[in-house]
Amino acid sequence: MLxxxxxxxxxxxxxxxxxxxxxxxLYFSEAGIGHLVLPGDSFGxxxxxxxxxxxxxxxxxxxxxxxxxxxxxxxxxxMYPLLAQGYSAWTMKVLQLTAAIPFGETLTxxxxxxxxxxxxxxxxxxxxxxxxxxxLLIPCHRVIGQKGALVGFGSGLIWKRRLLxxxxxxx
Numbered sequence: 001m002l003x004x005x006x007x008x009x010x011x012x013x014x015x016x017x018x019x020x021x022x023x024x025x026l027y028f029s030e031a032g033i034g035h036l037v038l039p040g041d042s043f044g045x046x047x048x049x050x051x052x053x054x055x056x057x058x059x060x061x062x063x064x065x066x067x068x069x070x071x072x073x074x075x076x077x078x079m080y081p082l083l084a085q086g087y088s089a090w091t092m093k094v095l096q097l098t099a100a101i102p103f104g105e106t107l108t109x110x111x112x113x114x115x116x117x118x119x120x121x122x123x124x125x126x127x128x129x130x131x132x133x134x135x136l137l138i139p140c141h142r143v144i145g146q147k148g149a150l151v152g153f154g155s156g157l158i159w160k161r162r163l164l165x166x167x168x169x170x171x
Contacts, residue, residue: 001099001137003084003092006031013055017066024066028055032081036134038155069136073166075103082134090116094128101142104167108146126152136163144171 012034017024022039057063061078068074084092093116101107109129113121129140135155141163145151150171153160164171 001134002032002079002081003096004032004081005084007085011053013053015055015057015063017063017070019070024070026057026066028057029083030058032083033134033137034083034085036136038135038159041155041159066136069166073168076136080137082137087131088128090124091128091131094125095132095138098129098132098140098143099138101139103139104169106142106144106148106164106169109143109152110146112143130154139163142167 006029012027012029015026015028017026019039024039025035025037026033027035027037059078059080062080065074065076065078069076087095094112097112097115109122109125110120112125113119116125118124125143129143129152132138132140132154135141135153141153141160143152144164148171150157150161150164161171
């Protein structure tokens with residue numbers, strides 16, 4: 001993924017993908033994608049971006065890739081601009097490492113921490129991933145606990161299990 005350092009826009013556009021489980025919502029601006037919200041997930045502590053208007057996705061192929069991933073378990077391959085507003089340097093490092101995890105593979109929170117230069121920082125990795133505003137595009141579902149434990153996911157463990165299963169993992 002491509003991270004874009006732009007201020008959060010005053011006017012967001014909202015795109016909705018209807019799925020069997022509900023709406024997947026994507027909030028974006030001309031600069032990039034700011035938020036991806038899975039069906040049934042609240043928007044977090046911030047609430048829905050103000051003044052979100054319905055819009056068409058400006059990135060050819062993203063709609064198809066999201067549908068193919070969620071419904072058919074196919075890899076998202078496109079490079080889409082993700083807004084990096086409000087992320088600390090540590091969170092950016094963790095998100096970049098997470099974005100590099102190949103489709104169908106997993107790493108533990110501890111492995112990400114070690115790669116980020118903070119051995120013993122598994123909890124800090126979990127906190128950074130909890131700030132991930134664009135799950136699926138930054139595949140934080142691929143980060144698991146020690147010995148394959150299914151822990152932590154902002155959209156809930158049901159979604160984490162479902163997303164991992166799409167990639168061939170049974171946990």
